[in-house]
Amino acid sequence: MHVAERPTIGIFGAGKVGTALARLLVGAGYDVVMTGSPRQTALALLVSVVAPGARVATPEELVEQADVVILSVPFGKAATLPWPAFDGRIVVDAMNYWPPVDGHIREVDDDERSTSEIMAARNPAARVVKSLNHVGYHEMEDDSMDAGSPLRRAMAVVGDDAEARTVLAGIIDDLGFDPVDGGPIANGRALEPGHPAFGRELGAAELAALLTPSEDLAA
């Protein structure tokens, strides 16, 4: 699928992260379309107040219209997303497995793969990247800075599709962060809660170093 220079962004989840990203993306000039929980009422009113300029759509409309789909729903609700419809779409897994919210999920606890690999296996035809997950929602706007600012914070993207990583890198830059291409999706482990990059204020070089597997460093 050809991705436009300024892709349309679809966001699943109109909670803390989804609305913070929507505000930043609308501010950066993106066309943003959102969908919320099936049990969420007055979504159009909510979005018009907290993310003015973003559009509201059904899940089907969102997937039809978006070049890039951001998943910002609770990890434990991932199964409620329309994975089969994500064929060929760049899908950004911004979700964190967070037992205080999600409970302990036995299959995930027992799985050696990174959580994004587990998500990507839900639809191998989707171009899944992990990104936007390791910075707190409240910091996304506070820490957004112009390119070249000496204190600009970094955000990483990992995924097995190099073009998808490049598209995300452009979006991260537009969000106000220095993009770091972290390579394959398996490297995303370092971005997960409890791992070195999660929640830390890091510049691009520091973040890139944490995403380099130790065997690469030894090579």
Ligand SMILES: NC(=O)c1ccc[n+]([C@@H]2O[C@H](COP(=O)([O-])OP(=O)(O)OC[C@H]3O[C@@H](n4cnc5c(N)ncnc54)[C@H](OP(=O)(O)O)[C@@H]3O)[C@@H](O)[C@H]2O)c1
């Ligand atoms: N909070 C942070 O600082 C932060 C930062 C980066 C990443 N994350 C990750 O991003 C995700 C969202 O976090 P959050 O803090 O924004 O959570 P949140 O405030 O609870 O928002 C998530 C929203 O997604 C909705 N939702 C559930 N299933 C959905 C579906 N199928 N389609 C559309 N919307 C759906 C939820 O509705 P219901 O309440 O009805 O389920 C809720 O309104 C989590 O995986 C989290 O780990 C969080």
